[in-house]
Amino acid sequence: MGGIDGHLRLLDQTRLPRAVFEIDCHNIEQVWEAIRSLRVRGAPAIGVAAAYGICLVGKAALGVSPAAFVSAIEAGCDYLATSRPTAVNLFWALQRMRVLAETAADAAHAEEIAVSLLREAKKIQDEDAETCANIGRIGAELLRDGDGVLTHCNAGALATCGDGTALAVIFAAHRAGKRLRVFADETRPLLQGARLTAWELVQYGVPCTILCDGAAAHAMKEGLVQAVITGADRIAANGDAANKIGTYSVALAAAAHGIPFYVAAPQSTFDLSLSGGESIPIEQRPPGEVTGVSWPAPPPELEVFNPAFDVTPARLIRAIICERGLIEPVTAERIASIFATAPGK
Amino acid sequence: MGGIDGHLRLLDQTRLPRAVFEIDCHNIEQVWEAIRSLRVRGAPAIGVAAAYGICLVGKAALGVSPAAFVSAIEAGCDYLATSRPTAVNLFWALQRMRVLAETAADAAHAEEIAVSLLREAKKIQDEDAETCANIGRIGAELLRDGDGVLTHCNAGALATCGDGTALAVIFAAHRAGKRLRVFADETRPLLQGARLTAWELVQYGVPCTILCDGAAAHAMKEGLVQAVITGADRIAANGDAANKIGTYSVALAAAAHGIPFYVAAPQSTFDLSLSGGESIPIEQRPPGEVTGVSWPAPPPELEVFNPAFDVTPARLIRAIICERGLIEPVTAERIASIFATAPGK
Numbered sequence: 001m002g003g004i005d006g007h008l009r010l011l012d013q014t015r016l017p018r019a020v021f022e023i024d025c026h027n028i029e030q031v032w033e034a035i036r037s038l039r040v041r042g043a044p045a046i047g048v049a050a051a052y053g054i055c056l057v058g059k060a061a062l063g064v065s066p067a068a069f070v071s072a073i074e075a076g077c078d079y080l081a082t083s084r085p086t087a088v089n090l091f092w093a094l095q096r097m098r099v100l101a102e103t104a105a106d107a108a109h110a111e112e113i114a115v116s117l118l119r120e121a122k123k124i125q126d127e128d129a130e131t132c133a134n135i136g137r138i139g140a141e142l143l144r145d146g147d148g149v150l151t152h153c154n155a156g157a158l159a160t161c162g163d164g165t166a167l168a169v170i171f172a173a174h175r176a177g178k179r180l181r182v183f184a185d186e187t188r189p190l191l192q193g194a195r196l197t198a199w200e201l202v203q204y205g206v207p208c209t210i211l212c213d214g215a216a217a218h219a220m221k222e223g224l225v226q227a228v229i230t231g232a233d234r235i236a237a238n239g240d241a242a243n244k245i246g247t248y249s250v251a252l253a254a255a256a257h258g259i260p261f262y263v264a265a266p267q268s269t270f271d272l273s274l275s276g277g278e279s280i281p282i283e284q285r286p287p288g289e290v291t292g293v294s295w296p297a298p299p300p301e302l303e304v305f306n307p308a309f310d311v312t313p314a315r316l317i318r319a320i321i322c323e324r325g326l327i328e329p330v331t332a333e334r335i336a337s338i339f340a341t342a343p344g345k
Numbered sequence: 346m347g348g349i350d351g352h353l354r355l356l357d358q359t360r361l362p363r364a365v366f367e368i369d370c371h372n373i374e375q376v377w378e379a380i381r382s383l384r385v386r387g388a389p390a391i392g393v394a395a396a397y398g399i400c401l402v403g404k405a406a407l408g409v410s411p412a413a414f415v416s417a418i419e420a421g422c423d424y425l426a427t428s429r430p431t432a433v434n435l436f437w438a439l440q441r442m443r444v445l446a447e448t449a450a451d452a453a454h455a456e457e458i459a460v461s462l463l464r465e466a467k468k469i470q471d472e473d474a475e476t477c478a479n480i481g482r483i484g485a486e487l488l489r490d491g492d493g494v495l496t497h498c499n500a501g502a503l504a505t506c507g508d509g510t511a512l513a514v515i516f517a518a519h520r521a522g523k524r525l526r527v528f529a530d531e532t533r534p535l536l537q538g539a540r541l542t543a544w545e546l547v548q549y550g551v552p553c554t555i556l557c558d559g560a561a562a563h564a565m566k567e568g569l570v571q572a573v574i575t576g577a578d579r580i581a582a583n584g585d586a587a588n589k590i591g592t593y594s595v596a597l598a599a600a601a602h603g604i605p606f607y608v609a610a611p612q613s614t615f616d617l618s619l620s621g622g623e624s625i626p627i628e629q630r631p632p633g634e635v636t637g638v639s640w641p642a643p644p645p646e647l648e649v650f651n652p653a654f655d656v657t658p659a660r661l662i663r664a665i666i667c668e669r670g671l672i673e674p675v676t677a678e679r680i681a682s683i684f685a686t687a688p689g690k
Contacts, residue, residue: 135667212558212635215590229666239677241662246558248656265666275677284652308589309587309625318606
């Protein structure tokens with residue numbers, strides 16, 4: 001957004017990697033729709049888009065009194081806050097814009113407040129880029145040369161105004177000369193991993209393998225993964241972290257294999273008002289996202305890890321239901337005895 | 346297959362539920378292709394299809410001497426064994442057919458052996474149906490009225506010649522009047538859960554919700570799941586069980602939530618020659634299965650569970666990489682202190 005009479009240009013992430021297509025938002029309704037339908041997504045990027053969305057409210061209200069202008073801004077903040085419920089960066093950015101407008105309410109003209117709001121939105125954007133760089137620098141130390149690094153969803157440049165959060169760490173380690181292979185969970189239902197993370201990594205020259213979400217635990221068991229890094233959408237005061245559906249499953253698998261699970265996130269993702277993760281609202285999305293999927297051919301540089309099966313260790317199986325009877329507990333002795341004693345075929 | 350000059354008719358499972366389409370196999374190459382490309386799938390069903398495939402070899406060799414006939418059968422067994430590597434029922438059924446042919450090698454005419462082979466294939470089929478019924482009866486006791494039961498992939502009627510293995514248990518409990526809701530993991534990459542399990546359950550009148558594989562752990566945390574039941578493709582002597590990719594991840598999540606994880610499988614799925622699961626060969630499938638997916642609209646009776654996020658508890662997170670520094674260990678105290686002491690924005 002060039003000036004207070006400008007508009008917001010966004011890359012439409014729902015069309016990547018098939019098409020690199022930009023959309024122009026001229027009013028707050030368009031920004032709301034872009035956030036709601038994941039054209040712009042990723043917790044930090046949503047925050048920045050919302051801040052500019054508030055500037056569009058200001059543009060539409062330029063002719064009114066400062067008090068009426070601030071009221072319009074407040075209504076705009078309330079409206080954009082309804083676009084998505086989980087990522088807290090949205091509410092954090094809106095709160096910054098609201099507070100700025102309210103403290104500037106005694107300005108002589110609405111234009112002055114509009115200029116301040118645009119400056120604040122740009123500041124949020126610039127801070128985010130700097131934050132990504134710092135996260136990358138801090139996190140890169142955690143990765144070793146030769147590591148396989150698994151990530152879930154997309155916490156890259158597309159999700160922020162910089163290099164990303166989780167991917168900033170990977171990019172920084174890559175730039176430092178560490179040879180990494182990234183295992184990108186495809187991330188059903190909307191395939192942000194296969195579509196967006198893989199696209200970013202291929203552009204960056206980082207070797208990347210995509211895999212179905214269900215294959216992550218098997219990849220860990222096969223020794224392919226030495227670290228897991230994801231982003232987050234909201235982190236409670238105790239560290240419980242909400243992130244794209246499937247992240248919890250990955251964390252359980254990492255724990256079972258003694259693989260460190262890292263979350264990369266800016267301060268704006270923390271919600272210290274919540275003592276634990278059970279208070280984080282979880283968005284329910286439409287069924288059509290699950291039942292209507294299709295996705296285009298990925299870049300040819302991409303590897304695919306596609307084992308058809310995995311092995312569940314006996315200790316995780318409560319019982320095996322066999323036509324000869326219930327095998328419980330599941331031990332070699334019990335299995336041998338049921339086949340030794342039951343009537344043979 | 347009506348007689349030794351008949352052919353094998355299979356339901357093409359790759360086209361379900363969009364189309365109910367049968368294919369006719371007139372020779373062993375067609376059976377090999379049907380198994381390889383998952384037109385017929387599910388460990389027990391593969392075994393039965395392979396047995397009939399051997400009968401087609403016999404049909405083609407009817408004019409030769411008994412010795413030459415048996416050689417042809419042996420070659421056919423070797424060939425069909427290359428169709429898929431993991432499910433042991435394939436090798437088990439082929440071994441039954443091979444042993445039968447070899448012990449009948451002193452017959453006067455090849456036709457006699459062919460008749461015996463067809464009888465053996467029908468016997469394998471009939472036994473499988475009975476086995477499914479027994480598994481259902483034994484397993485139904487494990488489910489309680491009102492349970493949410495999660496399953497992965499398809500271990501239903503389509504995978505067997507009867508009611509299935511895991512689904513036989515669910516169907517038997519349903520017939521006994523227990524009110525169940527089945528959570529069917531969609532099962533990427535080929536969506537056997539969303540396409541096949543959901544289709545079977547809807548036909549049977551069992552309430553069914555499909556969910557992305559990554560959402561299973563979250564569904565468990567939400568208290569929706571009281572038991573997990575899957576089939577298996579091969580079970581080692583110690584009980585380690587190979588099954589569709591993603592099963593291991595589900596078992597880890599079930600263990601983390603104290604939810605019983607059951608495997609339903611016939612004796613023919615056990616491979617007592619392997620002491621543990623690490624010896625089970627895991628099939629690698631083509632990348633296109635992952636990158637080329639699309640699937641048709643499901644039946645309207647189907648519910649979809651589509652949360653966009655889940656929460657990973659702090660205890661599973663090694664560190665949070667924040668622009669303010671590394672938060673490790675992840676505790677409320679450490680989070681509070683890093684934001685209290687670092688320079689504010």
